[in-house]
Amino acid sequence: MVFRMLVQSNNANGETYYVGDAAGWGFRVVGWEDGKNFKAGDVLVFRYDPRVHNVLVTDEAGYTSCVPPSAQKYDSGNDAITLGSGDFFFICGVPGHCEIGMRIAIHAV
Template sequence: MTPPSMMRGTIGAAILVLLLAVCWATPTVHGQREWTVGDDKGWTFGVSGWENGKRIQSGDVLVFKYDPKMHNVVQVEEGDYNACTVTGPSKTYTSGNDHIKLSGGGKAFFICSVPGHCEQGMKIAVTAE
């Protein structure tokens, strides 16, 4: 027969594991995860390609961290992304800590519109599932 003190320890451990599993799964269940663009480097030169291999979902939030005196974030159409230009109406972010929620599936394109920065790799094309 198992002593009561061992049973309490076993039950406590099982409850802890269950709570950790629920907490870990919560962002996935709600479909929202925050992605810091460029990871530790942030939104900077050469960030293009950061999005490759990531499973970004509709409802996830992209976090762009950068020096607002030096850069910005502009959501553009694919043609402007490819040409590193801003020709149509586009949403521009300038806080240096921009949180952009991806709504709906499909592609979203972001560039820095400061002259020369997009050409130096400050652009990403995200496909949200």
């Protein structure tokens, strides 16, 4: 399962990516991941206002439908997630946010 491939600690060998760059994790961030070459050990940092957003790690079906059957939830406003290898799907779990582009799909080798 995807969740066991995520590690909560920083890896000194990976790159650090700030999701959404200077704008952070917000509306219409979908596509931010395009053109990036993610590797196992890279760290994604999600910065956002935790009063209005969160981060859910889900599967492809949850990403596509914006209704995850199960998900790991982050809600600190400054979440660092280290990638394993494989496909990873992240959405905002606040109703309506995923549908307007608050989601990314990552493939790490």
